[in-house]
Amino acid sequence: MHSSGPERLGRLTNHAPMAVEALAAHGQASSVHRWLDLYTRKLEEFPSGIEPVTNANWRLALGDARRAADWIxxxxxxxxxxxxRDVLTEWWPRLLPGMYGGSTHPVIRVGHAVRTLLADKGTEPRLAELAHGLGYWAARYHPVTDLAPLPGADSAAAALDAVAPIAQRDGGFATLLNRVTGLPVWAAAVEDPHEAYHCLTELVRAATHRYATHGHGEETMLVHAATAPNAVLRTLPALPHALWVSSLRAAWTASAAVTAMYAPHAPVAYSPPGTFTPEEVFERALAHGDEHVIKLTDTALDIGDEQALAAALRSIELSEPLV
Structure with a gap:
């Protein structure tokens, strides 16, 4: 996969590394090649470099999508x-303010790479995957600034409910993101790293649960309201505690902004088509094949409760299968 670029058509993310990592993490490594056979048509060749990124000129290259190969x-x-871990610790606070570029996919790819590195030794392909994720993030770096603090709530679920949908929804992710001018305040007083970790866990749970009743607003993009903060959560164990609070802030902004951009004006009731084990839900996601379904199901299994599994099943119903 590292012979393929991080995007295709100049704007659509290559999800193969993330989906494949999720398949392997959930005991479906034997299905990887069959899944890739279907996904290969969505891959493009690795792009050409323009000019080497160095410790002296990196600021000029930050956020330049043409420089993805240089950054990688x-x-x-x-x-x-x-x-x-040293490289990640140095660059995490530099990249974190711009985690909203590339529809949040770069930080999600980094989260998958870090999960693999934390679970097992750093083999050359796994280390290369982290380099690809960080390089893609640096190339797609896009900050969000000047957001007005709006009335919030005590819980993550209530705060997400308080997010007001933007009025005009034509355009791509970057265009819609620029129309988000304010977000509810949530967990703003948190300063303890361990409390930040628990709040981030709460946010991932709330955003995942919410998909079951709100995913019809935009079945693909609303996945990122859960998977982006979960990528941050997966990365925290590899980072110093001093970076955890700022990570929570950035993750909340991402989840809330995606909610503002794509959530419907009203929820719908949802009842799963039956009772399934986590393993059965993941097998259904694999059979469906859509990359976002696989990644949301991967996040749902991190949570593991019935509401999270219901959200995964809802994504299977709403999304077009990979064929």
Whole structure:
């Protein structure tokens, strides 16, 4: 997969590394090649480089999507020369303010890569995957600024309910993101890293549960309201505690902004078509094949309760299968 670029058509993300990592993490490694046979048509060749990114000029290249190959090459060299945790710790606070670029996919790809590295030794392909994720993030770096603090709520679920949908919804992700001018305040007083971790866990749970009743607003893009903060949550164990609070802030902004951009004006009741084990739900997601369905189901299994599994089943019903 590393011979393929991080995007296709200049705007659509290559989901293969993330979906494949999820398949392997849930005991479906034997299905990877069959799934890739279906997904291959969505891949493009790795892009050409323009000019090397260096420690002296990286600020000029930040957020330049044309420089994806340059950035991936830079992080490949950095991770080859230093422990991957050191590179991640150095660059996480630099990249975190811009986690909203690429429809939040870069940070999600990093989260999948870090989960694999934390679970097992850092083999060369796994380290290369982290370099690809960080490089894609740097190339698609896009900050969100000047958001007005709006009345919020005490719980993550209530705060997401308080998010007001934007009025005009024509255009791509970046266009809609620029129309988000304010978000409800939530967990703003949190300063303890461990409390931040628990709040982020609450946010992932609330956003995942919410998909079951609100996913019809936009079945694909609303997945990211859960998977983006979950990527941050998966990365926290690899980061110093000093970075956890700022990570919570950025994750909340991402989840709430996606909610403002795509959530419907009203929920609908949803009842799953039956009772299934987590393993059975993941098998259904695999049989369906859509990359966002697989990734939301992966997040739902992190939570593991009935409401989360219902959200995964809802995504299967709403989304077009990969054929």
């Amino acid at each position: 090459d830079y992080f490949g060299h950095e991770i080859a020369e230093r422990p991957w």
